[in-house]
Amino acid sequence: MDRFRRGNKQLIKDLNEALVIDQVRRFGPISRKDIAINTSLGASTVTYIVDSLLKEKYFTEIGSGISDYGRKPVLLQFNQRKSYIIALKIEEKQIIYGKFDLNARMLAKISHNFNPKDSVKAIFRLMADQINQWIAADTLPCSGIGIAAPGLVDQANQKIIHSPILEWEEVDFSKLEEEVQVPVYLENDANAIAHAELWDGRGEQFQNFICITIGAGVGAGIVVKNEIYRGEVGGAGEIGHIIIQRDGLLCYCGQRGCLEAYTSDRFIMAEALHLKELKLSPALNQVEQLTMNSILQAADSGDELVQELYQRVGENLGIGLKSIVNFFNPGAIVLGGEGLRAKKYIIPALRKELEDHFFSRHSKKLEIILIDLEENQWLMGAAAMVITQLFKEPLYREV
Amino acid sequence: MDRFRRGNKQLIKDLNEALVIDQVRRFGPISRKDIAINTSLGASTVTYIVDSLLKEKYFTEIGSGISDYGRKPVLLQFNQRKSYIIALKIEEKQIIYGKFDLNARMLAKISHNFNPKDSVKAIFRLMADQINQWIAADTLPCSGIGIAAPGLVDQANQKIIHSPILEWEEVDFSKLEEEVQVPVYLENDANAIAHAELWDGRGEQFQNFICITIGAGVGAGIVVKNEIYRGEVGGAGEIGHIIIQRDGLLCYCGQRGCLEAYTSDRFIMAEALHLKELKLSPALNQVEQLTMNSILQAADSGDELVQELYQRVGENLGIGLKSIVNFFNPGAIVLGGEGLRAKKYIIPALRKELEDHFFSRHSKKLEIILIDLEENQWLMGAAAMVITQLFKEPLYREV
DNA sequence: ACTCTAATTAATTCAGTCAATGAATCAAAA
DNA sequence: TTTTGATTCATTGACTGAATTAATTAGAGT
Numbered sequence: 001m002d003r004f005r006r007g008n009k010q011l012i013k014d015l016n017e018a019l020v021i022d023q024v025r026r027f028g029p030i031s032r033k034d035i036a037i038n039t040s041l042g043a044s045t046v047t048y049i050v051d052s053l054l055k056e057k058y059f060t061e062i063g064s065g066i067s068d069y070g071r072k073p074v075l076l077q078f079n080q081r082k083s084y085i086i087a088l089k090i091e092e093k094q095i096i097y098g099k100f101d102l103n104a105r106m107l108a109k110i111s112h113n114f115n116p117k118d119s120v121k122a123i124f125r126l127m128a129d130q131i132n133q134w135i136a137a138d139t140l141p142c143s144g145i146g147i148a149a150p151g152l153v154d155q156a157n158q159k160i161i162h163s164p165i166l167e168w169e170e171v172d173f174s175k176l177e178e179e180v181q182v183p184v185y186l187e188n189d190a191n192a193i194a195h196a197e198l199w200d201g202r203g204e205q206f207q208n209f210i211c212i213t214i215g216a217g218v219g220a221g222i223v224v225k226n227e228i229y230r231g232e233v234g235g236a237g238e239i240g241h242i243i244i245q246r247d248g249l250l251c252y253c254g255q256r257g258c259l260e261a262y263t264s265d266r267f268i269m270a271e272a273l274h275l276k277e278l279k280l281s282p283a284l285n286q287v288e289q290l291t292m293n294s295i296l297q298a299a300d301s302g303d304e305l306v307q308e309l310y311q312r313v314g315e316n317l318g319i320g321l322k323s324i325v326n327f328f329n330p331g332a333i334v335l336g337g338e339g340l341r342a343k344k345y346i347i348p349a350l351r352k353e354l355e356d357h358f359f360s361r362h363s364k365k366l367e368i369i370l371i372d373l374e375e376n377q378w379l380m381g382a383a384a385m386v387i388t389q390l391f392k393e394p395l396y397r398e399v
Numbered sequence: 400m401d402r403f404r405r406g407n408k409q410l411i412k413d414l415n416e417a418l419v420i421d422q423v424r425r426f427g428p429i430s431r432k433d434i435a436i437n438t439s440l441g442a443s444t445v446t447y448i449v450d451s452l453l454k455e456k457y458f459t460e461i462g463s464g465i466s467d468y469g470r471k472p473v474l475l476q477f478n479q480r481k482s483y484i485i486a487l488k489i490e491e492k493q494i495i496y497g498k499f500d501l502n503a504r505m506l507a508k509i510s511h512n513f514n515p516k517d518s519v520k521a522i523f524r525l526m527a528d529q530i531n532q533w534i535a536a537d538t539l540p541c542s543g544i545g546i547a548a549p550g551l552v553d554q555a556n557q558k559i560i561h562s563p564i565l566e567w568e569e570v571d572f573s574k575l576e577e578e579v580q581v582p583v584y585l586e587n588d589a590n591a592i593a594h595a596e597l598w599d600g601r602g603e604q605f606q607n608f609i610c611i612t613i614g615a616g617v618g619a620g621i622v623v624k625n626e627i628y629r630g631e632v633g634g635a636g637e638i639g640h641i642i643i644q645r646d647g648l649l650c651y652c653g654q655r656g657c658l659e660a661y662t663s664d665r666f667i668m669a670e671a672l673h674l675k676e677l678k679l680s681p682a683l684n685q686v687e688q689l690t691m692n693s694i695l696q697a698a699d700s701g702d703e704l705v706q707e708l709y710q711r712v713g714e715n716l717g718i719g720l721k722s723i724v725n726f727f728n729p730g731a732i733v734l735g736g737e738g739l740r741a742k743k744y745i746i747p748a749l750r751k752e753l754e755d756h757f758f759s760r761h762s763k764k765l766e767i768i769l770i771d772l773e774e775n776q777w778l779m780g781a782a783a784m785v786i787t788q789l790f791k792e793p794l795y796r797e798v
Numbered sequence: 799a800c801t802c803t804a805a806t807t808a809a810t811t812c813a814g815t816c817a818a819t820g821a822a823t824c825a826a827a828a
Numbered sequence: 829t830t831t832t833g834a835t836t837c838a839t840t841g842a843c844t845g846a847a848t849t850a851a852t853t854a855g856a857g858t
Contacts, residue, residue, distance in 0.1 A: 004792055006440050007414035008843060009817055012406030016818085019405055033833055039405055042819050047835060049817095064826090070832030071826040208631050220726065224623050231728025232607050233763050242722035245645045246715070254755070316645070323641035323722055327619065329630025356653070364632050393403055407818060408841055415842085432808055441844050446810060448842095463851090469807025470851040802857080810849070816842100824835070 005394075014394040016041060020049050021391060024059055024078045031065060031073030050076065057082050080105070083143040086131055086182075087382035089189070089375070090149040092116060092165055095123075097130050098379035102143075102387055104199055106376060108134075120171050128179040135180070143390055145184045146382035147173065148192035150217075152235045158186050161234070165216065185386050189213070189378060190237055191228050194221030195388065196381030197334055198228075202369070206331030210237075210324065213373065214317075214339030218260055220324075228385075244319045262316035265292055265339065271309050272298075281305045296342050310345035317346065318353025325354065325366060333366065336373035343370065404793075413793040415440060419448050420790060423458055423477045430464060430472030449475065456481050479504070482542040485530055485581075486781035488588070488774070489548040491515060491564055494522075496529050497778035501542075501786055503598055505775060507533075519570050527578040534579070542789055544583045545781035546572065547591035549616075551634045557585050560633070564615060584785050588612070588777060589636055590627050593620025594787065595780030596733055597627075601768070605730030609636075609723065612772065613716075613738030617659055619723075627784075643718045661715035664691055664738065670708050671697075680704045695741050709744035716745070717752025724753065724765060732765065735772035742769065 005011055016039070023035045032050055036043045053059055060079050064072035080103040087098045093116055099108040112130065114123050135142050151163025158173040160166070177184040187195070194211040202209060203226045211221040220237035222229040230236055240260040241253050248257030249267075261267060272295045275281045283303035287294045299306040321333060333354075340346060351368060371377075404410055415438070422434045435445045452458055459478050463471035479502040488495040492515055498507040511529065513522050534541050550562025557572040559565070576583040586594070593610040601608060602625045610620040619636035621628040629635055639659040640652050647656030648666075660666060671694045674680045682702035686693045698705040720732060732753075739745060750767060770776075 004414065004418070006418060006438050006843095007411030009411075009815080011414075012408075012411065012817060015403065015406035015410075019403070031833075041405055043833080044820075044835070044837090045818055064833095067827080067832065069828055070830080071834075073833060206631065208628075222726075224628060229607075229623060232605065232730035233728060236726065236728040238725050238728070239722075240725075242725050243643060243718050246643055246647070246718055248645070319642050319645055323638075324726055326637050326639075326641050327621075327635065327723055327726070329632060329635040329637070331631035405818095408843095411842060430808075442808080443810070443812090443845080444843055463808095466807065466852080468805080468853055470809075472808060800858085802855105804853100804855085806851100806853080808849100808851075811847085813844105813846095815844080817840105819838105819840075821838095822836085825833080826831100827833100828829100828831080 011394075016045070017049055017053065018391070018393050020046065020053065021058055021078075024076050025391065028059075029062055029065065029075035029077045031075055033073055035076075078102070081140065083141045084138065085143055085383045085386045086134060086145045087379040087386070088127065088145065088147045089192075089378045089382065090147065090166065095127060095130075096375060096379060097134075098376070098383065099134060100380070100383035100387075102390075104380055104384045104387055106380065109376075109379070116167065120168065124176050124179070127176060131180045131182075135182070142182050144386040145176075145180060145182055146192075146384075146386040147184065147186050148189045148378050148382040149186065150189050150219075152233075152238075153186055153188040153191075153230075154234045155186055155230060156234075158184060160186070183386075185382075185389060187228075187382060187385050188219070188221070188230075188234075188237070190219035190221040191230070192221070192378050192381035192385065193334075193336065193373065194223050194228055194381070195385040196377050197221075197371075198223060198226065198388070199380070199384035202332065202334065206367075208328070209330045209332040209334060210328065211334040211336070212239075212321070214263070214335070214337035218263060218317075218320075218339070222328075239320065239324065242320055242323065244316060244323075259316065259320040263313050263320075263339070268292070268295060268309065268313060271312075272306065275305055275309070292341070299342060299345060307345050310342045311349040313342075314346035314349030315353050318350040321350070322354055331364070331367065332369055334369045334371055336371040336377075338373070340370070410793075415444070416448055416452065417790070417792050419445065419452065420457055420477075423475050424790065427458075428461055428464065428474035428476045430474055432472055434475075477501070480539065482540045483537065484542055484782045484785045485533060485544045486778040486785070487526065487544065487546045488591075488777045488781065489546065489565065494526060494529075495774060495778060496533075497775070497782065498533060499779070499782035499786075501789075503779055503783045503786060505779065508775075508778070515566065519567065523575050523578070526575060530579045530581075534581070541581050543785040544575075544579065544581055545591075545783075545785040546583065546585050547588045547777050547781040548585065549588050549618075551632075551637070552585055552587040552590075553633045554585055554629055555633075557583060559585070582785075584781075584788060586627075586781060586784050587618070587620070587629075587633075587636070589618035589620040590629070591620070591777050591780035591784065592733075592735065592772065593622050593627055593780070594784040595776050596620075596770075597622060597625065597787070598779070598783035601731065601733065605766075607727070608729045608731040608733060609727065610733040610735070611638075611720070613662070613734070613736035617662060617716075617719075617738070621727075638719065638723065641719055641722065643715060643722075658715065658719040662712050662719075662738070667691070667694060667708065667712060670711075671705065674704055674708070691740070698741060698744060706744050709741045710748040712741075713745035713748030714752050717749040720749070721753055730763070730766065731768055733768045733770055735770040735776075737772070739769070 019039050023038055032046045036046045057079055059076045062075050062077045065075045080101040085100045089096045094111050094113045096111040098106050100106055149160055150165045152161040154161050160168050160171040173184050173186050190213045193213055197211055207225055209223050213219045218240040220239045222237050241258045243257045244259050245257035249261040250256055251258035251261035272290055276284045281303050283298035283301045418438050422437055431445045435442045456478055458475045461474050461476045464474045479500040484499045486497045493510050493512045495510040497505050499505055548559055549564045551560040553560050559567050559570040572583050572585050589612045596610055606624055608622050612618045617639040619638045621636050640657045642656045643658050644656035648660040649655055650657035650660035671689055675683045680702050682697035682700045
């Protein structure tokens with residue numbers, strides 16, 4: 001009912017401690033003096049708060065800094081080894097585990113295959129075993145488990161509601177939490193990438209942006225006011241099935257004209273097959289078995305028809321994204337994923353399509369940012385989500 | 400840089416005062432006791448805070464309430480006459496002015512025509528005159544001016560960046576603020592409707608929703624976490640030109656396949672003309688001059704071809720909205736505007752189109768809400784915006 | 799029927815608490 | 829000696845809880 005905590009001394013303390021921690025995390029190594037200036041807290045107050053935080057091992061003092069004259073400042077550094085985070089990425093046939101410090105740097109990584117036909121219970125067993133093994137092997141405490149999973153995720157209730165890729169329905173992760181005795185945070189995989197982008201700096205430049213991941217499907221992680229936006233039931237960003245062509249191609253989802261139907265590997269494969277059948281493309285004619293790689297090679301060998309095919313994919317993507325840009329007016333679009341392996345041909349066409357939108361006249365231009373999406377990015381995003389959670393401002397009423 | 404205020408006694412006080420005011424605004428008449436229970440503040444603290452707020456005329460004591468036993472509670476009511484708000488709606492050829500109390504109830508209303516060819520300076524003169532006249536005539540203070548205007552609005556800088564309807568570019572309202580000596584808050588008109596919806600209760604049910612206004616153009620007011628979302632440069636919600644058909648009809652904006660090209664009065668008129676030319680529709684054949692009204696009458700008379708035309712408009716709208724639903728996952732879509740005069744035919748088709756989207760399997764259904772959009776709604780929204788601003792939690796660092 | 803008392807709930811008073819604050823002081827360096 | 833960083837300490841002020849006062853009802857006694 002009440003959205004904010006009431007004001008009392010505890011709130012002041014929590015708030016200012018968070019403020020000081022934030023300063024050291026963002027600007028450290030930093031002196032007490034500078035913290036006082038940046039936060040506009042009194043110097044004596046900073047001394048007092050830093051003392052208690054030093055006792056709790058949030059920081060370490062790392063000698064003195066430089067100064068032209070007078071006493072040298074004592075520099076405080078964030079202790080990224082106060083505890084650690086375990087991040088998981090659940091894929092179709094394997095689970096990848098990463099161990100991260102509080103600066104979201106990877107300390108260890110491992111992965112286990114599983115049989116998709118196994119029961120959820122068995123897979124939970126597998127996860128809990130690995131997690132508990134890591135926890136037992138480390139003297140430091142584990143502050144949380146971050147899990148990136150494909151599908152419709154209900155973050156607040158720790159549930160995967162529906163995941164076509166995993167073929168899971170209504171899977172409740174609170175049971176995993178019970179087994180590992182550490183807080184478990186679940187997140188949609190596209191959102192994990194958005195967390196990763198927020199972590200290393202795009203969030204400073206842009207208040208609002210979207211991260212598009214193009215792989216088996218097309219997904220979007222949405223950032224509003226530097227926070228992940230999940231929608232009313234946790235499924236915002238499912239842009240694979242927005243319609244770019246009324247009465248267009250039939251999509252596997254049953255609709256016609258979906259974005260995915262016009263951009264997926266399946267679409268590229270079908271169109272390439274068509275070209276091959278019509279014997280229009282010299283490069284494709286030489287290939288025996290069409291694969292995504294051989295199609296790309298055909299384009300790279302200079303085959304214009306195949307290059308045009310990729311350009312069309314770029315246009316299709318651009319049309320879909322233009323709708324989103326008009327509706328959402330993001331500061332940037334971040335793009336990544338294996339679906340962009342032919343980015344050489346796709347991106348210029350996409351850029352061209354996105355050139356004019358409702359805001360193109362505005363002085364602040366829409367930025368299009370390409371990123372490499374390797375395995376580690378997803379894990380890092382999942383870890384970053386937990387760390388963000390750990391250090392978020394303590395303003396809201398604890399439930 | 401720092402997003403939140405530092406914690407000190409002033410913050411506690413500001414926060415708790417806001418908390419108490421909020422209680423009385425939402426649940427009043429209410430006793431000190433109940434405020435203490437709801438906010439979890441101490442009873443003595445509530446007495447103390449209420450005392451100071453009574454002195455500042457935020458509340459009035461309105462006698463005692465009921466109780467089975469023991470001392471009767473003294474009820475506090477929000478004083479909606481502490482000050483008032485002036486709201487403006489700027490239209491193509493007229494400006495409508497409304498005076499509102501702090502419960503967003505209209506106290507007075509007037510409108511003045513202006514010549515669209517007049518200079519902005521002259522129109523500002525007109526506005527300032529009316530506003531200053533009202534301010535001079537009232538003994539109470541005016542707390543703010545809320546202005547709803549069509550086009551791309553930069554709220555933070557009090558600027559209309561670009562308004563095709565008014566044919567205004569880069570109009571700076573800080574000059575108006577100087578003339579009236581009262582804070583001026585500018586807002587896009589679709590957002591004003593969203594404010595109105597937030598005000599009377601949709602915001603309690605839904606965290607995230609969108610308000611679609613269908614008039615000369617199609618616009619959307621977007622609500623995220625009970626707050627208006629404006630996008631990176633203030634132009635979120637410009638959905639008139641999202642593309643629903645690749646290589647479709649040419650739109651006046653230069654693009655092909657825009658939502659507006661498939662839903663506007665212009666589209667309906669063109670299609671009806673086409674029907675008339677082909678002499679396919681008996682009802683339209685009898686009409687001399689085609690108008691939006693005569694077309695609607697043709698449908699109402701039972702002409703199936705015209706009814707189908709409206710149904711197609713509904714489908715087109717539905718297709719556009721489905722994309723938005725998949726991307727944004729709102730809890731509700733609120734629809735209104737004169738473009739829906741044929742809602743009898745449009746809405747069923749729209750509903751059908753929206754029936755299956757990515758979340759349709761989720762237990763929480765997407766709600767579609769129709770509202771009447773009369774003149775007063777826009778004014779009320781503009782007033783509600785100012786009042787919301789006036790009473791918002793004082794958590795963020797004052798800039 | 800009237801008065802008085804106990805019980806109950808609402809509101810206020812008041813001394814105590816504690817985190818921030820600013821002035822004074824200490825520490826370290828040029 | 830001067831300058832800058834860090835600490836100490838008395839003061840401030842908003843919340844807090846216990847005690848008190850205010851207002852009301854039920855019920856007992858006359």
